[in-house]
Structures are given as structure tokens and as C-alpha cells.
Amino acid sequence: MGATGTTVETTVEIATGTGWVTICPYDRLTPGRGVAALIEGEQVAVFRTRAGELYALGNRDPFSGAYVMSRGIVGRRGEVPIVTSPMYQQAFDLRTGECLDEPTTPDGTPAALPTWRVRVRS
Amino acid sequence: MTDAQQTHVVLVGHGMVGQRFLEALTEAEPRPPGLRITVLAEEPRRAYDRVHLTSWFSGTTAEELSLCGDGFAAEHGIDIRLGDPVETIDRAARTVTTGAGHTVGYDTLVLATGSYPFVPPVPGHDTPGCFVYRTIEDLEAIKAAADRARIGVVVGGGLLGLEAAGALTAMGLDTHVVEFAPRLMALQIDDGGGRVLRRKIQDLGVTVHTGAGTRAIVDRAGRVAGMVLSDGTELAADLVVFSAGVRPRDQLARAAGLAVGERGGIVVDEYCRTADPHVLAIGECALAVDGRVYGLVAPGYAMAEVAARQLVAGPPDPDRTFTGADLSTSLKLLGVDVAGFGDAHGVAEDCVEVLYSNPQAGVYKKLVIGADGRLLGGVLVGDADAYAQLRPLTGGPLPVPPEQLVLPTAAGPRVRLALPDTAVVCSCHGVAKGTIRAAVTEHDVVDVPGVKRRTKAGTGCGGCVKLIGGIVTEELAAAGIETRRGLCEHFARYTRAELYEIVRVKGIGGFARLIDEHGSAEGPDADGCEVCKPAVGSILASLSGGHILDGEQAALQDTNDHFLANLQRNGSYSVVPRIPGGEVTPEGLITIGEIARDFGLYTKITGGQRIDMFGATVDQLPSIWQRLVAAGFESGHAYGKALRTVKSCVGQTWCRYGVQDSVALAIELELRYRGLRSPHKLKSAVSGCTRECAEAQSKDFGVIATAEGWNLYVGGNGGTTPRHAELLASDLDHDTLIRTIDRFLMFYIRTADRLERTASWLTRIEGGLDHVRAVVMDDALGICADLDELMGRHVETYEDEWAATLADPERVRRFVSFANAPGVPDPTVRFTPEREQIKPVLFERLEVRGR
Structure with a gap:
């Protein structure tokens, strides 16, 4: 997380337990939006901010259970970069995965999203 | 009820004044011990708001008009008996006897029997088709008769008469008002005011006859067919409403030997007492010490307070009397x-x-x-x-x-x-400005509803609500409390309407420039949030056109706009093709059916007369639309804050009652405004006659056919707070109708807040509907040329979003479930059969590890 891409012909990669997996060319990511990726059967949401930073979080929205986080709106709340769930609009800290609106889901589980390491490789 | 410990108060009549009396009685603290209250009423309903009776025609229900909630009687231990009028009073025995034969004793009897409508005793006045205008039952009868009537005559050009005329006009009747006096509203206004009022009323299509008496009602085959005026003129009419004043209902008191005035009204003193110390009279049935009978609610409320006061506070209080109003x-x-x-x-x-x-x-x-x-x-x-x-x-x-x-x-x-603190702002409840100020400064009230709860001000006729709002704002400002009005933290200084103006005037084409030049944050790369991004996306789409998924705009759209479909609970999407006016060919239906079948989609008919197909995954959307577009369908914008549908009834072409072709107009409107992005969704409907089968009065803009043209209603919606639309203009010809809707929509888009439907916009903006009417019909702000041009540009530049998306491989490329595995469907979106279709499978808990 927190890498910056500048040059063309670069790719976005996410760390698995055993190495780095290529997701897509950096330029395929729209500033201010996310995409979903399938990594060893798990769903990861990868975001690019307006300033060019990359973040990767779990794609599952803990409030609805649906795998939709990559389709949320990316923005800022104060200094915190956030993504807002497209389902019920809770905001999550892109850096930590922590939910800024509610600490737990209605069934009592923590509302944080898992985070993944992400980088740009030229 | 001779028990020395008990005082039994019997109230006769449960109207507005009677209810106010009960409230004043039960609000007293401490409640007098042994106070027992019984209400005996003739009407079948508990007290309701007769001041706003006419709003029943525009959809306010009897429940909403009610002034006495279900719990009121139980909470205060009041025995309310409806539908059984008191017929006699025995003052010697201190009992009353009802029509059903019940005899009830009293210690104090309070007469609040109100008044009855005066019907001039002309020949034929009781012919079927003649009505009065007093109770909800009267209105129900008028409405039923209006369905079969073409021409209505209202006898009486006072307040109620004009309200009745308005109601008849709204129901599509040719309406006449016949007033005996030389001007309308003779009691309240003078000749000059009467002339201006007459002109305005006539502009609305009502024919006014002043200085005209009623000589006879014409009876043909046992029904009203017309009336003869005092000068011999004959008016055709299918329905006559008498609204020629009221007379106090004083018969009970008269029969019991109590004094009544020469022209009616139970004689009372300044404490509302009759000559019998055990009998009081309040409201419209009483003749006050100044020799007048008051037919307004505010004096009636004042009398109710005076009467209640002496029952709970012992001897009469010389400071609390009613001597006139x-x-x-x-x-x-x-x-x-x-x-x-x-x-x-x-x-x-x-x-x-x-x-x-x-x-x-x-x-x-x-x-x-x-x-x-x-x-x-x-x-x-x-x-x-x-x-x-x-x-x-x-x-x-x-x-x-x-x-x-x-x-x-x-x-x-x-x-x-500047009003002094002693100035009475709410005359219905006698609340002074100082009391309202104190509510804000001492009791933390911050809005009009708060003032209403705390002081009752504004809960009577409602005429002072605007003034109360002004006082509250002034006091909050004086206390340094600023009402926060910016869109969000990123545009703290601007409302949506102001951002719209900035984008329009400066010709801004993207979010980055807007936030860099006008956002609250300093420095480069400022970003917005889930509030301002879609709002600005909508403004840009309204003003600049262009595809909503292109360039910077792509990042502004929420998921529905981003995938041009509606997100459902399991992460799948639904698809709604446009079916303008709800008209669809058998071929079209078959195509939709085949597509739904081939992609395994769940289908349901929507409330907006279209077909919704559920259960599509992101990667299926382009293939589904490929086939829909090939069959001639376009995006229905069910996903957007944009025009949804223009519903219609079948109209004149088929319907025996239709007076205009509602389907053709609905299709025209839907095609004209399709794709128009707005602060919130826009719904519309067109009805082909006054029966209103398309429910146009529940829409943001609704059109109802009349014999002469079209009536345009605006500001209606369903949802959490349903609201009936209000009449913006009547009997418009086709071109004027379209031009008026164009301007109304553009003015709304220009000035509304984010996610503000037309209903709340109309309630919020200063001047309300009248202001909007002045702007769009009389060009009061001189902006109509701008509004017309903006709509012209919208109509000209419209293109189907889905066809445009499919034509561009770059745009299609985003419709994949996984960026690193295009073509792989999302395995978590799964379905199970139900009633021969599919439904989503709920999620099992699946832990995802982070690394």
C-alpha cells in the first residue's frame, strides 16, 4: 500500500503469501476508482486515488456480505483517504481498512476490512 | 353525579373549539381532583381541522385532519360518545338527553355546538345535487357528485365559497360563484381589494357573478339542472354548493329557555357563561358580550380557554375574559x-x-x-x-x-x-413573539417544529409559520449559531445550487478544476467524498452533457451510474429498459422475455409501467444491452438521479371517459426529458381525465387532461413522506404545457439541494409554489430564456447511454468482475429457484485473510 506510479508501461501487483501477483496495467486504473481482483480464490479491491496512491483491501462489504467494495466511491474524510461502501455507504480508511462509521457489523463482528500490500512495478 | 367530590363536565359538540376546550381543561396543573369529562357529539368523527377542510380534496386524509389522536380520550379519562346528538336539556334536573335516549347528568354543561350552513330558502334548494360545505361527509358527497357533473355553481363568494369553487375547478368542473354582495369576500376586504381578487379568480377560470341573488334552483327529473339568478339570468348547473354563511346552532339552548340573540347565538357574558351558572357556551354557537357571533377559529379558541380556566382555577379571573376579537x-x-x-x-x-x-x-x-x-x-x-x-x-x-x-x-x-416582544404572532393560540424567542434562547429550540411543540404557536391556522421561521433564524443568528449549509466538508462554503451556478457561469467541465478552484482544502490533489462527487457528477451531466463514464466524470458516479444498472443486495444488478409512457409492442415484450430467459434473470413489473430484470452480473450487462439496443430499447435510467418514467393511463383513444390522448403526451414527455440528470430522481405521469388513473398527482410533475387542455401539477411524491402535487397551472395548451415543464425542471435542477425531491424543494424555497409560478410563467427572474436554452440543448444532445457505451470498447472494458481475470464471473453471486424464477442466495460467512 501507499506506492506511487509515475511512468507508463507499469503494472500493479499484490502480495500473496508466496510472492507478487500481477493485477493489471497501472493505467487501467481510473483515478478515484477501484477494481476487483481474484487472488487464489479471494477477492481483493484495488484503488487508485486522485493523487496516484494505490491501496488494496478485502472486496467483501462486512455490513451486507456482498463482494462490492471495489465499486465504492473513493475520496477523503479530513486527512483520511476513504472508500465508501456502495451498499449502505459506510466509509473505510483505505490505509488500515478500519470502518470510520461503525466499529462492528450488526452481527457483532469487527467491521474492518483486511488490507493487502500493493505496489507498482515498472 | 351528585357526589360532592366529583365535578362532571359535559361538553356538547366535538369540533375544533370543543377539542381546544378539552385540551385547556386537561393541561391544567394540577388537574382538579374529581374532574370527570364526557363529550356528546353529533358528528361520527372526533374533532378535526375544519379550517383546512378543503385540503381533503387534494389528498389530506380525514386521519391527517384529525385534531384528537386515538390516545387522547384514554390518556385523560374522557368519555367521548360520537354520533349521538343531545336533543334536550333539563336545567332543573341538570341532565341532557340524547337522540338515542341516553340521559346524562352534569355539574357544568358546555355548549360548543358550532354552526350550520345557511341555505337560502329558495324553491328547489333541497333538490338532489345541492350540497353544503361544512363536514368531511359533505365533501365526500360533493366529490361523488362531481364525478358525473360538468358545471358547478357555488352560492356565496366568501372565504368558504371561494375554497369550494377552487375544489370544484380542481375536479375539472366549469365553476361559477354567485355572490349576493357587490364584491367577493365582502366581510374581510373592501371594494378595491374585491376587484383585484375577482380578476385573479376569473383568471383561474372561475366565472364570478356579484350582486346576484339566487331566485330558484331548476329541478329536472329530480336532479339539479341549473339555477335562476335574481335578475332572471339562468345558469346551467349539475351541482350547487351553498356556502352563503353560517348560523349559530342555538336550538338546544333556546328550547331550554336560555336567552338567544335576535339573529341567533346563545347569549353569554365575558366568562362565556349563560344566565344559568351551570351552562356555558363557546365558539360559533355563542353570542359574545360585544353582540357578535364569531365564525373564526381564533376567537373560538380564546373562548375555550376562558371557559376551561374557570372550571379548573376556581372563581372567574377578571384578567381572563372574552369580550370580543x-x-x-x-x-x-x-x-x-x-x-x-x-x-x-x-x-x-x-x-x-x-x-x-x-x-x-x-x-x-x-x-x-x-x-x-x-x-x-x-x-x-x-x-x-x-x-x-x-x-x-x-x-x-x-x-x-x-x-x-x-x-x-x-x-x-x-x-x-422589528416586532416588539409583546406582539402576538400566533393569534390562534395567543403566543407572543417574546415566548417564541424564549423558546430559542432558553429552551434550545432550533426550528419551527420545535417552536410548535414547545409553544403551540403555528399549530392553529398556520398563517404565522413563515413569521415564526424568521424569528427562529434571527434568534439563532443573534446567538451566533450558524445554520450549516455547505454541501460537505470539501465544499463547505457552497450549496449545490451555488456550485451549479459556478459550473454554469465559468463553464467548468470537470471535478478536478472545480475542487481546485472552489474547494475548501488547500494544495493540489484535493479529493472529494461520497457526498460531493455524485452531486457534482450530476451537475456536470445536467450542464455539459457528454457521456457520464468518460474522463474524470467516471470517478464521480456511484456504483449504479458507474455500471448503468441498479445494485442489488447480493452484488448483482438489475436492468430496466425504457418503455416510454408504458406503451410496448408485443414484439418488444417478447424480446424482453427472451433476453430475461436466456440470461436467467428474474422479472418483475415496476410501479412505473416498465419491466425490471434482476440478477445480472457486471460482465453480463454489456451482452444483455447488446440485445436490448438491437431490439430498439434504450436505457431507462432507473439507476440515475434522472427522469425515470412518465406513466400514463390508456387515455381517450380507448377509454370511454378520456378527454385527451394521455399516452401520446406521456411518450412525448418521456422522450423529451429522458436522460435529464437532476438533484434527485424525477417521476411523472399523465392522466387522460379527472379520474386520474395514472396517479399524476403523486409525481414530481403530473399532467391531467381537461376538456380545454392540460392541468399541470408539481411537487408530488410517494416514499417516506408522501405528498400530493400542487396545481401549477390549468388548461394549458400543448406548447405552453411543454414550455412550462421545461422551465420548471430546469429551475428545479438549478436551485435544488442535493438529493432534494421537488416536493421538499417547493416547501423549502422562499415563496414556494407561487414563486416558482412567477418564475416559470411570468419570468419574474428574467431567466426563462436561459432555462429554455438549457432544455433545448439537453433535447438536442441526448444520446442513449447504453448504445454509446457499447459503441466504445474502452467503456465496455470496465464491465468485468475481476481486473486480473476478465471473463471469470463473480463466484459469490449465486441464485436459487423460487416460484419458477431465481432469487439471490444469501452469503455464507467467508473469512478473507489479509497479508
Whole structure:
């Protein structure tokens, strides 16, 4: 997380337990939006901010259970970069995965999203 | 009820004044021990708001009009018996006997029997088709008869008569008003005001006959067929409503030997007592010490308070008496402001009148000034904004020269008068300005509903609500509390409407430039949030056109707009093709059916007369639309804050009752406004006759056919807070209708807040519907040319979003479930059969590890 891409012909990669997996060319990511990726059967949401930073979080929205986080709106709340769930609009800290609106889901589980390491490789 | 410990109060009649009496009685603290209350009422309903009775025609239900909730009687231990009128009073035995034969004893009897409508005893006055205008039951009967009627005549051009005329007009009847006096609303306003009012009422399509009496009702085959006026003129009519004043219902008291006035009314003293110390009378049935019977609610409430006071507080309090009230009234009749207050007719000796009259603009304002310079009264027609400030000042000196108060705003600055704390703002409940200020400064009230709860001000006729709002804002500002109005933290200084103006005037084409130049944050790369991004996306789409997924705009759209489909609970999407006006060919239906079958989608008919197909995954959307577009379908924008559908009934072409082709108009409107992005979704409907099968009055803009053209209603919606649309204009021809809707929509898009439906927008903006009417019909702001041009550009540049998406491989490329595995469907979106279709499988808990 927190890498910056500048040059063309670069790719976005996410760390698995055993190495780095290529997701897509950096330029395929729209500033201010996310995409979903399938990594060893798990769903990861990868975001690019307006300033060019990359973040990767779990794609599952803990409030609805649906795998939709990559389709949320990316923005800022104060200094915190956030993504807002497209389902019920809770905001999550892109850096930590922590939910800024509610600490737990209605069934009592923590509302944080898992985070993944992400980088740009030229 | 001779138990010495008990006092049994029996109230006869449960109208507005009776209910106020009960409230005053039960609010007293401490509650007198042993107080027992029984209500005996003739009407089948508990007390309801008769002041706003006419709103029943525009959809306010009897429940909403009710003033006495279900719990009220139980909470206060009151025995309310409805539908059984008291028929006799035995004062010696202190009992009353009802029509059903029940005899009830009393210690104190309070008569609040109200009044009955006066029906002139002309030949034929009781012919079927003749009605009065007093109770909800009367209105139900009028409405039923109006369905079969074409022409309605209202006898009486007073307040209620004009309201009745408005209701008949709204139901599509040709309406006449017949008034005996030489002018309309003879009691409240003068000749000059009457002339302006008459002109305005006639502009609305009502034919007014003044100085005309009713000689006879024409009876043909046992039904009303017309009426003969005093000068011999014959009017055709299918329905007659008598609204020629009311008479006090004093028969009970009269029969019991109590004194009544020469022209009716139970004689009471300043404590509302009759000659019998055990019998009181309040409201419209009572003749006050000043020799008048008051037919307004505010004096009735004052009497109720006086009567209740002496029952709970022992001996009569010389400070709490009722010796008379003024007849000040301010109301909106058929959309026309009318107010009369104080000495409206200028009868005081040596008084002078300062007046401004502009019949062209429909404005008449007159102030009556005493020889000593004090304000004595006035008449305001067409613009009664000043009423709320002027009435409390009546009787005192004017703080500014009177001409400043009557001249139109354009001729000079609008004067704001500082009201003294003692000025009574709400005359229904006698609440002074100081009390309202105190609610804000001492009890943390921050809005009008809060003031209503705390002080009751504004809960009577509602005429003072605007003034209360002003006082609250003023007090909050004085206390340094600023009402936060910015869109969000990123645009803290601007409302949506202001951002719209900035984008429009500066020709801004993207979010980055807008936030860099006008956002709150300093420095480069500022970003927005889930509030401002879609709002700005919508503004950009409204103004600049272009595809909503192109360039910077892509990042602004929420997931529905981003995938041009509606997100459902399991992460799948639904698809709604446009079916303009709800008209679809059998071929079209078959195509939709085949597509749904081939992609395994769940289908359901929507409320907007279209077909919704559920269960599509992101990667299926382009393939589904490929086939829909090939079959001639376009995006239905079910996903967007945009025009949804224009519903229609089948109209004149097929329907036996239709008077216009509602389907053709609905299709035309839907095609004209399709794709129009707005602050919130827009819904519309067109009905082909007054039966209103398309439910146009529940839409943001709804059109109902009349024999002469189209009536346009605006500001309706369903949802959490349903609201009926209000009549913006009547009998418009086709071109005027389209032009008016164009402007209405563009004005709304230009000035509304984010996610503000037309209904709340109309309630919020200053001047409300009247202001909107002035802007879009009379070009009061001089912006109609702009609005027309914007809509022209929208119509010209419209293109189907889905066809445009499919034509561009770059745009199609985003429709994949996984960026690193295009073509792999999302395995978590799964379905199970139900009623021969699919439904989503709920999620099992699946832990995802982070690394």
C-alpha cells in the first residue's frame, strides 16, 4: 500500500503469501476508482486515488456480505483517504481498512476490512 | 353525579373549539381532583381541522385532519360518545338527553355546538345535487357528485365559497360563484381589494357573478339542472354548493329557555357563561358580550380557554375574559393571497387610507391610518407577505412611513419591521413573539417544529409559520449559531445550487478544476467524498452533457451510474429498459422475455409501467444491452438521479371517459426529458381525465387532461413522506404545457439541494409554489430564456447511454468482475429457484485473510 506510479508501461501487483501477483496495467486504473481482483480464490479491491496512491483491501462489504467494495466511491474524510461502501455507504480508511462509521457489523463482528500490500512495478 | 367530590363536565359538540376546550381543561396543573369529562357529539368523527377542510380534496386524509389522536380520550379519562346528538336539556334536573335516549347528568354543561350552513330558502334548494360545505361527509358527497357533473355553481363568494369553487375547478368542473354582495369576500376586504381578487379568480377560470341573488334552483327529473339568478339570468348547473354563511346552532339552548340573540347565538357574558351558572357556551354557537357571533377559529379558541380556566382555577379571573376579537384573516385562496385586518373598511372617524393598486399585476394593498398616525387596519390582496408583521402592530404607531409598506419591492427596499416582544404572532393560540424567542434562547429550540411543540404557536391556522421561521433564524443568528449549509466538508462554503451556478457561469467541465478552484482544502490533489462527487457528477451531466463514464466524470458516479444498472443486495444488478409512457409492442415484450430467459434473470413489473430484470452480473450487462439496443430499447435510467418514467393511463383513444390522448403526451414527455440528470430522481405521469388513473398527482410533475387542455401539477411524491402535487397551472395548451415543464425542471435542477425531491424543494424555497409560478410563467427572474436554452440543448444532445457505451470498447472494458481475470464471473453471486424464477442466495460467512 501507499506506492506511487509515475511512468507508463507499469503494472500493479499484490502480495500473496508466496510472492507478487500481477493485477493489471497501472493505467487501467481510473483515478478515484477501484477494481476487483481474484487472488487464489479471494477477492481483493484495488484503488487508485486522485493523487496516484494505490491501496488494496478485502472486496467483501462486512455490513451486507456482498463482494462490492471495489465499486465504492473513493475520496477523503479530513486527512483520511476513504472508500465508501456502495451498499449502505459506510466509509473505510483505505490505509488500515478500519470502518470510520461503525466499529462492528450488526452481527457483532469487527467491521474492518483486511488490507493487502500493493505496489507498482515498472 | 351528585357526589360532592366529583365535578362532571359535559361538553356538547366535538369540533375544533370543543377539542381546544378539552385540551385547556386537561393541561391544567394540577388537574382538579374529581374532574370527570364526557363529550356528546353529533358528528361520527372526533374533532378535526375544519379550517383546512378543503385540503381533503387534494389528498389530506380525514386521519391527517384529525385534531384528537386515538390516545387522547384514554390518556385523560374522557368519555367521548360520537354520533349521538343531545336533543334536550333539563336545567332543573341538570341532565341532557340524547337522540338515542341516553340521559346524562352534569355539574357544568358546555355548549360548543358550532354552526350550520345557511341555505337560502329558495324553491328547489333541497333538490338532489345541492350540497353544503361544512363536514368531511359533505365533501365526500360533493366529490361523488362531481364525478358525473360538468358545471358547478357555488352560492356565496366568501372565504368558504371561494375554497369550494377552487375544489370544484380542481375536479375539472366549469365553476361559477354567485355572490349576493357587490364584491367577493365582502366581510374581510373592501371594494378595491374585491376587484383585484375577482380578476385573479376569473383568471383561474372561475366565472364570478356579484350582486346576484339566487331566485330558484331548476329541478329536472329530480336532479339539479341549473339555477335562476335574481335578475332572471339562468345558469346551467349539475351541482350547487351553498356556502352563503353560517348560523349559530342555538336550538338546544333556546328550547331550554336560555336567552338567544335576535339573529341567533346563545347569549353569554365575558366568562362565556349563560344566565344559568351551570351552562356555558363557546365558539360559533355563542353570542359574545360585544353582540357578535364569531365564525373564526381564533376567537373560538380564546373562548375555550376562558371557559376551561374557570372550571379548573376556581372563581372567574377578571384578567381572563372574552369580550370580543378582531376579524383579521390571512389566507391563500386558489393561490391568491388575501388578508384583511383591524379596521379594514376604514370606518374610524377621520382615518385616512394609504393604498397601492395594480390590477395588472393583481396586487392591492391598503393601510388604514388613524388621525393620530396609528395603524388601524388594512387589506392586502395578491401579496400578503406584510400581513404577519402588520397585524401585530395594529393599534400602535407605525415605525416607518406607511407608503414604504405598501409599495412593491421593486419601487423600494422591502421593509422589515422589528416586532416588539409583546406582539402576538400566533393569534390562534395567543403566543407572543417574546415566548417564541424564549423558546430559542432558553429552551434550545432550533426550528419551527420545535417552536410548535414547545409553544403551540403555528399549530392553529398556520398563517404565522413563515413569521415564526424568521424569528427562529434571527434568534439563532443573534446567538451566533450558524445554520450549516455547505454541501460537505470539501465544499463547505457552497450549496449545490451555488456550485451549479459556478459550473454554469465559468463553464467548468470537470471535478478536478472545480475542487481546485472552489474547494475548501488547500494544495493540489484535493479529493472529494461520497457526498460531493455524485452531486457534482450530476451537475456536470445536467450542464455539459457528454457521456457520464468518460474522463474524470467516471470517478464521480456511484456504483449504479458507474455500471448503468441498479445494485442489488447480493452484488448483482438489475436492468430496466425504457418503455416510454408504458406503451410496448408485443414484439418488444417478447424480446424482453427472451433476453430475461436466456440470461436467467428474474422479472418483475415496476410501479412505473416498465419491466425490471434482476440478477445480472457486471460482465453480463454489456451482452444483455447488446440485445436490448438491437431490439430498439434504450436505457431507462432507473439507476440515475434522472427522469425515470412518465406513466400514463390508456387515455381517450380507448377509454370511454378520456378527454385527451394521455399516452401520446406521456411518450412525448418521456422522450423529451429522458436522460435529464437532476438533484434527485424525477417521476411523472399523465392522466387522460379527472379520474386520474395514472396517479399524476403523486409525481414530481403530473399532467391531467381537461376538456380545454392540460392541468399541470408539481411537487408530488410517494416514499417516506408522501405528498400530493400542487396545481401549477390549468388548461394549458400543448406548447405552453411543454414550455412550462421545461422551465420548471430546469429551475428545479438549478436551485435544488442535493438529493432534494421537488416536493421538499417547493416547501423549502422562499415563496414556494407561487414563486416558482412567477418564475416559470411570468419570468419574474428574467431567466426563462436561459432555462429554455438549457432544455433545448439537453433535447438536442441526448444520446442513449447504453448504445454509446457499447459503441466504445474502452467503456465496455470496465464491465468485468475481476481486473486480473476478465471473463471469470463473480463466484459469490449465486441464485436459487423460487416460484419458477431465481432469487439471490444469501452469503455464507467467508473469512478473507489479509497479508
